[in-house]
Amino acid sequence: MLKRLPITFWATVFVTLVCVSLVGLDFWRSWNARAVLLEQTERSATNLARAMSQHADDTIKSADTSLNDLEERIETDGMGPDRVDRLHRVMQDQVRALPQLDGLYAYDASGRWIVNSLAGFDPKANNADREYFRFHREHRDEGPHIGLPVVSRSSGKWVIPVSRRIDLPDGRFGGVVLATIDIDYFRRFYASFDIGINGAVALLSNQGVMLVRRPFRAQGIGASIVDTPLYRAYAHAATTGIGMFRSTQDGELRLNSYRPLQHYPLFVTAALSKEEALAHWRRDTLLHSLGVLLLAGLLALFGQRLIAQMRRRLEVERELRDARDALAGLNATLEKMALQDGLTGLANRRQLDVSLANEFSRAVRQGSSLALALIDVDHFKRFNDRYGHGAGDECLRAVSQAIRQQTPRRPGDLAARYGGEELAILLPNTDLAGAHAVAERMRDAVEVLQIAHEDSPAGIVTISAGVAVLVPRRGVDNITNLLDAADRALYAAKLAGRNRVAAGEPPDPSRPLSQP
Numbered sequence: 001m002l003k004r005l006p007i008t009f010w011a012t013v014f015v016t017l018v019c020v021s022l023v024g025l026d027f028w029r030s031w032n033a034r035a036v037l038l039e040q041t042e043r044s045a046t047n048l049a050r051a052m053s054q055h056a057d058d059t060i061k062s063a064d065t066s067l068n069d070l071e072e073r074i075e076t077d078g079m080g081p082d083r084v085d086r087l088h089r090v091m092q093d094q095v096r097a098l099p100q101l102d103g104l105y106a107y108d109a110s111g112r113w114i115v116n117s118l119a120g121f122d123p124k125a126n127n128a129d130r131e132y133f134r135f136h137r138e139h140r141d142e143g144p145h146i147g148l149p150v151v152s153r154s155s156g157k158w159v160i161p162v163s164r165r166i167d168l169p170d171g172r173f174g175g176v177v178l179a180t181i182d183i184d185y186f187r188r189f190y191a192s193f194d195i196g197i198n199g200a201v202a203l204l205s206n207q208g209v210m211l212v213r214r215p216f217r218a219q220g221i222g223a224s225i226v227d228t229p230l231y232r233a234y235a236h237a238a239t240t241g242i243g244m245f246r247s248t249q250d251g252e253l254r255l256n257s258y259r260p261l262q263h264y265p266l267f268v269t270a271a272l273s274k275e276e277a278l279a280h281w282r283r284d285t286l287l288h289s290l291g292v293l294l295l296a297g298l299l300a301l302f303g304q305r306l307i308a309q310m311r312r313r314l315e316v317e318r319e320l321r322d323a324r325d326a327l328a329g330l331n332a333t334l335e336k337m338a339l340q341d342g343l344t345g346l347a348n349r350r351q352l353d354v355s356l357a358n359e360f361s362r363a364v365r366q367g368s369s370l371a372l373a374l375i376d377v378d379h380f381k382r383f384n385d386r387y388g389h390g391a392g393d394e395c396l397r398a399v400s401q402a403i404r405q406q407t408p409r410r411p412g413d414l415a416a417r418y419g420g421e422e423l424a425i426l427l428p429n430t431d432l433a434g435a436h437a438v439a440e441r442m443r444d445a446v447e448v449l450q451i452a453h454e455d456s457p458a459g460i461v462t463i464s465a466g467v468a469v470l471v472p473r474r475g476v477d478n479i480t481n482l483l484d485a486a487d488r489a490l491y492a493a494k495l496a497g498r499n500r501v502a503a504g505e506p507p508d509p510s511r512p513l514s515q516p
């Protein structure tokens, strides 16, 4: 079944396979490169989040360490006028030592400013309204409290308040120590990251409040992100994670890595723009794919032309084969025509001569007999004269057909037109009796035709035949001997009254002829 499909079909399959494989392999390679790129981006975002989380933890930790120290000093020594100077110096030293600190403050139980790291302040200032102050007044919690970002009353900067409660010796609320962390400190740190043009990083509280974000927007500080997919994912996992989210702020699709701080109820997120991460890959893939498509297109075009040429060549070959077959048929017809008599359909004289020569040689070689019968239509001249030459032709055709039907079908047997209205029957391997019988059957067959011939004594068309047989000897007998013998026999048949068969005399009186 497969073998029967033409070569052009397989060539088309091959070219198609090559083109499809080329495009398929390129697609697969590009898709893999994309996955690798996203994996790298994911790794970068995760590393960034880890660094940010560590940094925020360290920043708050050192501020809290200062607070812890101040809390201890105040709880031990109190905040009397004799201690305030000392505390002020300690606070100033700490603020100088820690760049993240905007200021350190201590408030009494009524929220009044007692001492801080500033050079001077209004003694009537009161922070009892601040959220962190109210928190500590109402909670006996011993740990630090990270408040919501506020604009500092003293420096006017956005700060993150980190505070601790001061307990009086009897455990009652004695005030608050506060460290304010400059948001600008985080901003400067976050600005040093290479996160592309559309990347974003942020520090947020576990309650979903934005503390710092890059890109920085003042109105974004303190904003709630509880309705964002990022916060939902973080709140759900409450641990490190990664996800592709579309920003509700700028609509950018980013790969977000989020991570909680180790010691404080905050978390960070590092988000890298998917568009940016894949921008180079997109450009590269576009160029690459165009190249591959062009190559596949050229290959397909070239292949198609090649296949078209193959198809044309096969067609030409088939046409040549058809022409050759037609020529062979024509040759066969011509050959037949060259060996056939046009009027009677019997073999012509040329074929008779060739066959006679061949059979004579064979008979010499094999020492076999060769019989020949010469047949002549009786009074044919008269027939022509009476009925016309056309009718004569028709009569000859009918007589020939009757004779052909009576000619034996053995190999070598041949009925031929010898010339004019005379026919010859060649019968190899036949003795005189056999040849005589064949001629007699032919004579009878013509008689049965009952073709009217009013100028013949018989009243119908008849034939006379002379048969002769020879077992030819090499170098002694020849074809003429046989022809002459048959001719003589025919002459004898005519003489004897026509419409009969006569056997010829042997050409050599020393060789007897077998009698019918």
Ligand SMILES: Nc1nc2c(ncn2[C@@H]2O[C@H](COP(=O)(O)OP(=O)(O)OP(=O)(O)O)[C@@H](O)[C@H]2O)c(=O)[nH]1
Pocket: 343, 376, 377, 378, 379, 380, 381, 382, 384, 388, 389, 390, 391, 392, 393, 396, 419, 420, 421, 494, 498
């Ligand atoms: N119509 C026609 N006549 C032919 C053809 N070939 C030979 N003849 C004629 O056949 C006749 C032969 O005549 P003859 O040889 O005198 O002998 P015959 O009239 O047959 O008389 P017998 O042979 O003695 O019986 C001639 O008139 C030829 O013209 C042919 O192909 N067609």
